[in-house]
Amino acid sequence: MSLKHAILASLSKKPQTGYDLSRQISGSIGFYWPASHQQIYKELAALEKCGWLGFKEVRQDEKPDKKIYRVTREGLAELKSWIEEETELAASKDALLIKLFAAQLVKPEIILAVFEEQRKKREARLKKYLEIESHYTGKKLGVDAKLEHLSVRRGILYERAWAKWAEETVEFLRTL
Amino acid sequence: MSLKHAILASLSKKPQTGYDLSRQISGSIGFYWPASHQQIYKELAALEKCGWLGFKEVRQDEKPDKKIYRVTREGLAELKSWIEEETELAASKDALLIKLFAAQLVKPEIILAVFEEQRKKREARLKKYLEIESHYTGKKLGVDAKLEHLSVRRGILYERAWAKWAEETVEFLRTL
DNA sequence: GGTGCCATGTAACGAGTTACATGATTGG
DNA sequence: CCAATCATGTAACTCGTTACATGGCACC
Numbered sequence: 001m002s003l004k005h006a007i008l009a010s011l012s013k014k015p016q017t018g019y020d021l022s023r024q025i026s027g028s029i030g031f032y033w034p035a036s037h038q039q040i041y042k043e044l045a046a047l048e049k050c051g052w053l054g055f056k057e058v059r060q061d062e063k064p065d066k067k068i069y070r071v072t073r074e075g076l077a078e079l080k081s082w083i084e085e086e087t088e089l090a091a092s093k094d095a096l097l098i099k100l101f102a103a104q105l106v107k108p109e110i111i112l113a114v115f116e117e118q119r120k121k122r123e124a125r126l127k128k129y130l131e132i133e134s135h136y137t138g139k140k141l142g143v144d145a146k147l148e149h150l151s152v153r154r155g156i157l158y159e160r161a162w163a164k165w166a167e168e169t170v171e172f173l174r175t176l
Numbered sequence: 177m178s179l180k181h182a183i184l185a186s187l188s189k190k191p192q193t194g195y196d197l198s199r200q201i202s203g204s205i206g207f208y209w210p211a212s213h214q215q216i217y218k219e220l221a222a223l224e225k226c227g228w229l230g231f232k233e234v235r236q237d238e239k240p241d242k243k244i245y246r247v248t249r250e251g252l253a254e255l256k257s258w259i260e261e262e263t264e265l266a267a268s269k270d271a272l273l274i275k276l277f278a279a280q281l282v283k284p285e286i287i288l289a290v291f292e293e294q295r296k297k298r299e300a301r302l303k304k305y306l307e308i309e310s311h312y313t314g315k316k317l318g319v320d321a322k323l324e325h326l327s328v329r330r331g332i333l334y335e336r337a338w339a340k341w342a343e344e345t346v347e348f349l350r351t352l
Numbered sequence: 353g354g355t356g357c358c359a360t361g362t363a364a365c366g367a368g369t370t371a372c373a374t375g376a377t378t379g380g
Numbered sequence: 381c382c383a384a385t386c387a388t389g390t391a392a393c394t395c396g397t398t399a400c401a402t403g404g405c406a407c408c
Contacts, residue, residue: 001369001395002271009278019359032273039396041361062405064359076281083275083282087290089297092334094266095178097208097327099259102185104319105252106259114263121265143280146348151273154341158268161337165330172322177367177397195387215368217389238377240387355407362401369394378385 003043006033008052008071008079013144015070018044028132028148031125031155044069052078100169108176115170119163126159179219182209184228184247184255189320191246194220204308204324207331220245228254276345284352291346295339302335 006029010021021044022037024030035043044067047053052075055067071079096118103111129152136149182205186197197220198213200206211219220243223229228251231243247255272294279287305328312325 002269002274003395005271006274006277009274012278012281017359018361029274029277032268032270034267034269036397037359038361038398042396045361060358063357064402064404066359079278080281083278083290084286087272087275087294089294089301090268090270090272091210092208092266092268093178093210094208095181096263096266097330098178098182098185098205099263100323100327101182101205102188102255102259103323105188105256110260114259118263118265125265143352147276147279150341150345150348151276153344154273154338157337157341158334161333165326165333168329169326172326176319179367193387194389195385212369213387214370214389218368221389236386239385240374240376242387353408357406358404360402362399364397364399366397367395369392371390371392373390374388376386378383380381380383 002082003033003035003039004047004052005079005082006035007040007043007047008075011053011069012071012076012079015068017066017068019066028151031129032151047075051075103173103176108173112170112173115166115173119166122159122162122166126156126163129155129159178258179209179211179215180223180228181255181258182211183216183219183223184251187229187245187247188252188255191244193242193244195242204327207305208327223251227251279349284349288346288349291342291349295342298335298338298342302332302339305331305335 006025007021010016010024010029016024018037018041022035022040025033025035025040044053044055048055048069052072053069054072055069057065057067059065096114099111099114132152133149133156136145136152141149182201183197186192186200186205192200194213194217198211198216201209201211201216220229220231224231224245228248229245230248231245233241233243235241272290275287275290309325309328309332312321312328317325
């Protein structure tokens, strides 16, 4: 659905290769729109075919050749009109909640271990967000940097909400 | 990936038809694992084929005939072992964040309108969660009801975190 | 000599969406 | 007469994952 638009948005700021995109996507954008390099190359080919992207090939000596993609006029128009379209609520598919739903099938220790494992992962992610945030605080930021900062803020607030919820939940699970 | 397990989990509590599942999924479970009836019927057929579900056909006079599915021993074993498996962090793909990322391409009024529209939807969802929660509060709950209540709690805490984040974000967008 | 970076993809599969299809009963 | 509820699905498609494939350079 909107990996296409994530790619358009990123390339609209700066022409890049598929490789660059997949690197970037495992960083900032990737937290809220993960994608494999295979999927990215596929979408790039599709976007080029429908005229929203163009590219130029760059020969390199010591490294493999590469294709630098940029957004076309049509692509930019599409991106703008997509922004104005209605935005559906993001579906939050979470296997953890299914496990919680079926918690009675297994011993309490097991479901508590599942939560503890998840807590560690969440905590690690929060730490990463906070580290990224530290690069933004205390400086005067341009608009683009401020927008990126805000997307990191969402991550931080979500992780804190998760931690609070997990506390409530674990407290109950311990009574089983 | 785990619609299969969502179905197993639900049927493990109570044998049901595909129709029942799709009704239920547009209610409680559906908030964190939405699925269309088409997808549910497909998965039911697949789960039956691999031996994790069985069904009996029930003839009805005034209504169409139906198939009531139940989890087999093998299905239950599978569900239990899946619960113990590692749980990856849920990916939160959110088109709104892509729009925010590309916000500079459009007039500030437009991106503010996008946020306002989203705020309304989020608020409506929060209201729904709170309404569901009201059925759980003030009563002595069984374990299953308590687990359901906790999944609603997640929704409530998430929505409140969203609202807080949106406030920060809109405050900035207004300065553009 | 092994790992990791750079850089591109193909092929097969699985998961999910959209559109289409059927048909009886109940209630306003 | 129209809409909703009950109840099941098929077909075509898009989106995403997993596995496989290539190949040179730099660094330890």
